[in-house]
Amino acid sequence: MDSFSKFTQNVSTSWSPFAEKMGKSFTQYKQMASESLGSTGEVTELPTDYITMERRYEAVRQSAISLVKLSKAYTAPPTQFDMQALQSQFFTMTFKHGSKNEAEARNEVKPPATCQHEIARASLDVSEKVGLEEPLGAALFKFGSIEERVGTEKLKQDQTIDAKFIKPMSATLESSIALAQNARKQVQAARLTLDAAKTTFKNARPEKADAARREVETAEDQFVTIVEEAMNLMRAVVESPEPLRCLSEFVAAQLAFHKEAAALLGDLAPEIEEIQVTQEALYRHDNK
Template sequence: MDQFTKLTQGISQNFSPFAEKMGANFTQLKQLASEKLGATNPITELPREYVELESRFEGVRIFHAEMVKISKTFTQSEGDTELKQLKTQFIGITNTLGDRFNSLTGSTKAAHHPQASSQSSIGVETEPQTIQHAISSVCIENSEKIGLEEPLGASLYKFGTASDKIGDSRIRMNNAIREDVVAVLQSETLQLIAVAQQSRKDVQGSRLALDALKSAHKTAVPAKESAIRAEVEKAEDIFVTTVEDAMKHMRQVLESPVIIQAICSFASAQLEFYKESEKILTELIPDLDEIKLTQDALYGHSEQ
């Protein structure tokens, strides 16, 4: 019997907070429904400072969510369907150039094309990690078919080698953004925003509870009026406390330097990538121009 009594007491103790919470939620939902229908007393206004702070916080919250999403997309592996289609098209172009070149020059390299293709198909082909690596792959593969001693083959090889270096730089940029932007935004800042969001919900709940009690006080019978007035005063204190708490948490988000640092890291990673790319391409273009002059001279010689 004693065990049964303890069991029922335990159930009662566990159920009471749950029932109390359900009752509070019901009261808030009822008040919210009344407000939507316009069948309620004037709504308690939030402090102007709170409203302005909430608007600024909402801007940060939306930016944070979008920045994380965009940063993830920005650093995704480009070995997707679009890149595969582009690689296929690029292979078709370079193969066509090589075939036409060999047919015009009467080179015997064309006879080796099927063998080269079959050899490449035997090995396990790995998907390129960036668009630059895809370009590098098709350029270098077809430069060997055309012949590195030919101007076109040499041009493709040099361009492919440069693209490979740029692709490696792109991977370093992607990794830096994942570590210094995405990971940072998804840790400390995300937690601060989550706490602030919950505090905003607490403000909404305490405001609804307060207005529900105010409505009940206006329609209360004299015998209950004093007790309800005390409940209203208690609800007002809770409302003020939740507003102050929410403002504190929203300020923590707005004053945090983490987002600015993440933006700076994003910009720095891009700057490093573009600087390396510029250096590689600056060295490449004069070589390609020189090879083009050689090609022009060869064509001019053959026409005479």
């Protein structure tokens, strides 16, 4: 008998917090439903400062989500399907009648590191087939060699952006922004609890009015505290220098890549142009 009493006491002790939590949730859902149906009284308004801070915070949160998503797409390697299609088009334009072995080889290309690397592979492969002694073959060899180096610089840029922008910004989304998001939910829950308490007090019988009033006072104190905590967490997100530091790193990585790419292509352009001018002069001379 003592064992059974002890068991029921333990169950009661462990059940109480759960029941209390479920009771609060039910009260909040009931209040939310009443507000949706328009059958409730006056709804407690959030402080103007809170609304302003929430608007600023939400703008930062949305920008962080969008930029992380776009940056991942920007630094991701091209899909195998897209690059195979591009390479296939390149071969088709250059060799209208490729052999079966060549077609099979095209279907066995390795996953590209960057678009530049894949263009380099295709150009170098075609240059060998055309022959380096031919103007087109020589130009494609030079072009492929430079594109490979540009691709290597693109990989460096992508690795830097991943390490210094995507990862820290993702960490921010999972930490300070996640905490602020949870706090916003707590504010709404506290507001619903407060309004439910006000409704109960308004409809309370005289003998229960004092208890209902104390419930309102407790709910008001909790509401004020939770609103203040949420504002502090959102302010920490809005005023944090971390996004600007990450953005600076992003810009620096892009700038380094484009500078190096411009220098490499700047050296290549006059060489390709010289080959093109010479070939055009020879073509016109031979077709007079």
